[in-house]
């Protein structure tokens with residue numbers, strides 16, 4: 147396993163195909179760039195001896211810039227360790243991890259996935275019929291259940307980290323299969339982390355994650371609630387343009403009912419989404435298993451009713467105007483006190499509440515936003531509590 151403490155050299159890779167054609171580890175021939183996130187670039191590759199296709203992820207050159215390569219490498223190592231612990235049809239399979247000698251790139255080898263990111267599916271289709279949303283949600287819940295059972299909390303569940311792959315079924319036809327990926331910000335039981343106090347993607351972060359509280363598996367259930375809400379409505383529950391208002395909304399404002407956007411829904415589907423979105427972890431479903439079972443019942447009922455996913459996208463519905471909730475001054479002050487430091491630091495970075503990119507913040511000392519992993523010292527900490535207007539849509 148590559149040592150994150152060894153003196154790192156800047157990675158040789160950069161977004162845009164710089165690794166294409168190279169041989170990694172003497173056996174993985176790198177092909178075309180498949181995708182890129184805040185931290186990594188993912189390339190198609192092939193095991194040269196076996197002829198087996200795979201995917202290779204490397205740290206983005208710009209993610210590792212400005213002195214942040216050790217942090218990026220540590221996060222990469224977490225992703226590899228999480229992959230080694232997990233073995234589930236709904237979780238991306240990690241096959242190998244290595245580093246080219248002489249300060250070459252560190253790479254993670256995974257199964258190659260076809261299909262599309264769930265974020266792209268949502269961008270193309272707006273919102274999904276409830277049967278399909280429930281089937282996808284049940285598989286995400288199954289992936290979380292497996293991860294949680296193995297002591298892994300994902301911490302960055304969002305549609306961009308879920309891949310939808312078409313799989314042919316033995317009984318004929320094909321089905322959508324979910325693959326949860328990107329465990330780079332995971333918390334792994336027994337593995338110390340050196341990341342900031344607040345890490346995640348603002349639109350999907352639980353109240354306890356936003357306020358640097360202790361995290362457990364129920365934080366992932368909150369993110370699952372946000373994703374489910376988005377699947378059935380086409381919108382995340384809180385879409386404030388200002389990250390300050392977004393953080394406050396997650397901490398204090400009750401979410402709107404998904405049916406207010408999507409029209410009548412299976413009551414159990416609406417109930418489980420709202421249960422996942424409860425502010426206090428103890429008020430959420432006990433575990434991902436319970437959410438998965440509920441979603442499987444919803445999907446089953448929809449199947450019995452003969453509800454089929456239409457070939458075209460659902461018509462978009464007018465978005466009801468959200469009631470502007472005026473918080474009592476005392477409550478507002480309390481919330482500002484809790485999230486103020488975080489808000490001030492993020493405000494300093496200029497991070498938008500609607501940014502799909504993950505952020506990482508060290509409370510009280512330094513802040514950084516992925517992929518610019520170099521720490522930004524923040525001297526001024528001034529809690530503010532604005533109330534931004536809802537934007538049209540949070541996800542691109």
Ligand SMILES: Nc1ncnc2c1ncn2[C@@H]1O[C@H](COP(=O)(O)OP(=O)(O)O)[C@@H](O)[C@H]1O
Pocket residue numbers: 180181182183184185186187188201203238256257258259260263306307327328330
């Ligand atoms: N195994 C894979 N096969 C095909 N595409 C992948 C694979 N892993 C990731 N991708 C694509 O690359 C993108 C970035 O991967 P991700 O692991 O989320 O990187 P980051 O840590 O930078 O967010 C994903 O959104 C997806 O489109």
Ligand SMILES: [Mg+2]
Pocket residue numbers: 183184306307328
């Ligand atoms: Mg990602």
